[in-house]
Amino acid sequence: MYQILVVDDEQMIRMGIKRALAWNTLGINRVYTASSGKEALEQLREHRPQIMLTDIYMSEMTGLELIEAAKSIVPCLRVLVLTGYDRFDYARECLRLHVEDFLLKPIDGEVLRESIFRQVQALDELQQESRPAQLRATGLQEQMRLEKEMRALVRRKLSEQETADLCRRNRFDCGQLLQAAVLVPELYMEQQGANGFRAMMARSICISMVDRQGKGVTFADSDGTIILVFFLGENAESGVEQAESLTGVLADDFDTAPRIVLGSCEKGFSNLYISYNDARMMLQDEKTEFCSIVQTVPDRRRETLFQDVYTELKGMMCANVGDTDKVLKAYATFCKAVDSYNLSAANTRRCCLEIASSVYYSILTQKSVENGESLNALAQSLTHAVRADACEMTRMYLTKLLEQGSHGVHDLVSAARRYIDAHLEEELSVASIASSLFVTPNYFSRLFKRVTGEGCNEYIVRKRIEKAKSLLETTSLKTGRIAMMVGYRDTNYFSLAFKKHTGQSPTQYREEIRRNTTEVS
Numbered sequence: 001m002y003q004i005l006v007v008d009d010e011q012m013i014r015m016g017i018k019r020a021l022a023w024n025t026l027g028i029n030r031v032y033t034a035s036s037g038k039e040a041l042e043q044l045r046e047h048r049p050q051i052m053l054t055d056i057y058m059s060e061m062t063g064l065e066l067i068e069a070a071k072s073i074v075p076c077l078r079v080l081v082l083t084g085y086d087r088f089d090y091a092r093e094c095l096r097l098h099v100e101d102f103l104l105k106p107i108d109g110e111v112l113r114e115s116i117f118r119q120v121q122a123l124d125e126l127q128q129e130s131r132p133a134q135l136r137a138t139g140l141q142e143q144m145r146l147e148k149e150m151r152a153l154v155r156r157k158l159s160e161q162e163t164a165d166l167c168r169r170n171r172f173d174c175g176q177l178l179q180a181a182v183l184v185p186e187l188y189m190e191q192q193g194a195n196g197f198r199a200m201m202a203r204s205i206c207i208s209m210v211d212r213q214g215k216g217v218t219f220a221d222s223d224g225t226i227i228l229v230f231f232l233g234e235n236a237e238s239g240v241e242q243a244e245s246l247t248g249v250l251a252d253d254f255d256t257a258p259r260i261v262l263g264s265c266e267k268g269f270s271n272l273y274i275s276y277n278d279a280r281m282m283l284q285d286e287k288t289e290f291c292s293i294v295q296t297v298p299d300r301r302r303e304t305l306f307q308d309v310y311t312e313l314k315g316m317m318c319a320n321v322g323d324t325d326k327v328l329k330a331y332a333t334f335c336k337a338v339d340s341y342n343l344s345a346a347n348t349r350r351c352c353l354e355i356a357s358s359v360y361y362s363i364l365t366q367k368s369v370e371n372g373e374s375l376n377a378l379a380q381s382l383t384h385a386v387r388a389d390a391c392e393m394t395r396m397y398l399t400k401l402l403e404q405g406s407h408g409v410h411d412l413v414s415a416a417r418r419y420i421d422a423h424l425e426e427e428l429s430v431a432s433i434a435s436s437l438f439v440t441p442n443y444f445s446r447l448f449k450r451v452t453g454e455g456c457n458e459y460i461v462r463k464r465i466e467k468a469k470s471l472l473e474t475t476s477l478k479t480g481r482i483a484m485m486v487g488y489r490d491t492n493y494f495s496l497a498f499k500k501h502t503g504q505s506p507t508q509y510r511e512e513i514r515r516n517t518t519e520v521s
Contacts, residue, residue, distance in 0.1 A: 001029035002123055003049035004116070007040040007066065008082070009058045013105075017053065020109050027120040037061030037069070044073045051119050056083040067099065076126075078119045082107060146170060147219035150229070153269065154180070154276040163269050172217075175268045177232040179239035180275035182283050184259040185225050197496045202226060202250065204493075205457065208429040209246050209441070216242070227279075229272065232265060239265065241350055248442035249430045252455025306341045310334065314355055317398075318362040324402040327359065331398060335391045348387045350440070352394040353379055357443045359398060374400065379438035412437060413451045416444070417459075424464055424487050430456045464488070465501045472510040479506045 004023075008014045014033045023031055032047055034040035037060060040052070052070060056063035067079050079098075084105040100122075101115045149166050152158050158166065167174040183202065203226055206218040216230040228246075230239040243260040250258040261283045263275030313334045320326040334355070338348050360375055378397045382390050416433055433456065434444035448456040464486040471482045480491045488494035498506050 001027055002051060002120060003030040003032065003047060004028050004051040004053065005032045005034060005040060005043055005047070005049045007034045007037070007052065007054035007058075007063070009035050009055065011035065013055075017112070021113055021116070026113065026117055027124075028116070037063075037066040040066055041069055041073065044070055044077075048074055050074075050076070050123055051078050051080070051116065053080045053082055053116075056081055071098075078122065080115055080119070146217070150217060150219040150227070151222060154227070154273050156273050160270065167269055172269065173231075173233070174270075177265055177267055178269065178272050178275060179230045179232055179265045180263040180272060180279045181228040181230060181239060181243060182261040182263075182279045183226040183228065184261060184283065197500055198254070199224065199226075200493060200496070201253065205250060205253065205429070206246065208427075209249060209431050210242065212429075213431060227276070228260075238344070238347055241347065245431075245440065245442045249445050249457070252430075252445050252449050253457045306337065306343070309337045309341075310351060313337070314358055317355060318358050321359060321362045321402070324399075327398065327402060328395070331355070331395060335395075338387065338391060343387065345385070345387045345390070349382045349385060349390045352390045353382055353440060354443065356394055356397050356401075357439055360401060361443075361447065363401065376438040412439070412444075413448055416448060416456070417452075420456075420460055420463060424460075424467055425485050426487060427489075428460050428487060460487075461497060461501070465498060468494070468498060468506065469502070469509065472506055473513050482506065 001024075006014055006017050008017075014035065018031050018033060023029070028051075030047070030049070032043050032049060034043050037058060040054065043049070044052075052067075054063045054066055058066075061069075063081060063083070067081075070077055070079070078100050080101045080103060081099050082103045082105060100119060103112065103115065146166075149158065149162075153163060153166065164174060166172070183206065203218065203220065206226060206228060210216040210228055210230070211218050214231070216228055218226065218228050221227050230242050232239060239262050243262060247258045247260060261279045263277070263279035263282075266272060266275045313330050316330040317327045320330070334351070337343075338351070343351070356375060356378055374397060378393060381393050385393060415437060419433060419436060420428060430445050430448075431441045434441040437444060439447075445456055448459070452459065454462070468482055468486045471477060471485065475482075477485075479495070483489075483491045483494035486494070488497070495505055498504075498509070502509055504512065
């Protein structure tokens with residue numbers, strides 16, 4: 001709801017206007033009045049209304065003088081002028097002062113109502129346009145504060161109370177199991193160019209994959225190194241699993257294979273510094289490692305033992321999709337390994353879905369199948385399944401899949417493309433798209449690149465740049481507005497991405513297009 005100030009030195013006119021309209025139906029809940037310019041300025045300072053209706057000819061101070069003074073108090077004030085003088089010089093001055101409407105006395109009530117209604121609509125539109133910017137500013141401030149506190153936390157510079165406040169404010173479980181990780185800087189620190197575009201892109205992907213899914217926190221250390229903190233709750237993925245998903249997506253967007261160094265698993269935010277220091281220490285020696293995920297020795301041994309068994313069995317299943325008995329026998333051995341290694345429910349669900357997806361894809365490379373919907377249904381069923389139920393549901397799915405005849409075609413990538421093209425203005429990520437298709441981000445990312453020849457994020461950026469180029473060529477919209485329309489919330493980030501793909505800034509591109517068009521015509 002808005003407020004309006006009515007200024008006229010005749011009381012009858014002031015009160016008549018105040019009583020003439022049903023203000024609430026117009027979106028106005030306060031109507032103030034003033035009999036002079038001086039009184040009007042006092043009301044403006046005290047109440048700061050969004051709309052002012054004023055007469056031009058008044059004693060002491062004219063309406064035009066009032067408007068000029070009022071704009072210095074309320075810069076965005078929308079002004080309507082009411083006068084009994086139909087004079088050109090008045091109209092000209094009103095235009096100079098950016099008056100919204102010029103109304104002649106005696107004013108018809110319906111004309112006045114329509115004029116005020118237009119101002120309310122304009123105010124609503126301005127409010128809608130400014131809301132995203134306000135939200136972005138608030139979100140940026142909160143992110144900067146969180147990162148500053150996380151840097152202090154891992155250096156043991158936060159008190160116990162400050163740590164508790166950090167967790168409460170961000171709704172973190174203060175005593176949960178955590179694991180710090182370092183994204184090896186060679187991925188984004190070398191050959192940056194374009195004002196750190198690679199670092200911004202890497203950090204953006206991490207935030208999308210980790211922070212926005214409630215799986216942890218991403219922050220930049222004092223030297224610019226990207227640090228991740230994985231949350232390892234009862235039903236959460238392990239740090240290795242989260243790191244694998246992240247490296248799978250990052251690999252599609254960067255020329256070099258990404259690497260992540262994992263610290264130890266520690267209980268509670270107050271002990272996070274131990275995991276952080278472990279990861280930082282191992283980072284110094286990471287050049288002797290050749291795997292994409294670098295872990296502490298105990299974690300590495302346990303993980304290696306199970307991963308060796310799991311990888312061998314999954315490979316055996318995929319290699320024998322033509323022999324149902326062999327696949328189901330290998331799967332039964334996998335279920336026994338799950339019990340032997342006491343695998344968590346979350347890890348079991350992840351492995352089951354990967355096996356189902358991998359076997360499905362292996363069959364797909366040999367023949368057409370029509371089990372995409374069943375795979376989606378399995379993914380939904382696995383979401384909260386306990387370990388034994390996850391194994392049984394996956395066994396039933398594999399049995400049905402292996403016995404199915406050859407028909408249908410794979411439409412996963414086609415569905416992803418259609419989804420991306422229809423939602424370019426929204427926040428898109430491999431994780432969110434994969435979730436909508438009920439497959440794991442890592443599986444979806446690799447499948448997309450194998451089928452299309454380009455990474456999913458690369459495809460998203462390319463389509464956004466193509467749409468931006470079209471808008472720059474065919475409209476006069478501002479760069480900031482175009483950035484929002486193609487899914488970029490940060491105009492500077494959009495400009496960097498646009499220049500990286502076209503060699504020109506958005507403004508330079510538009511100027512060149514218009515210059516070429518002018519020369520042709």
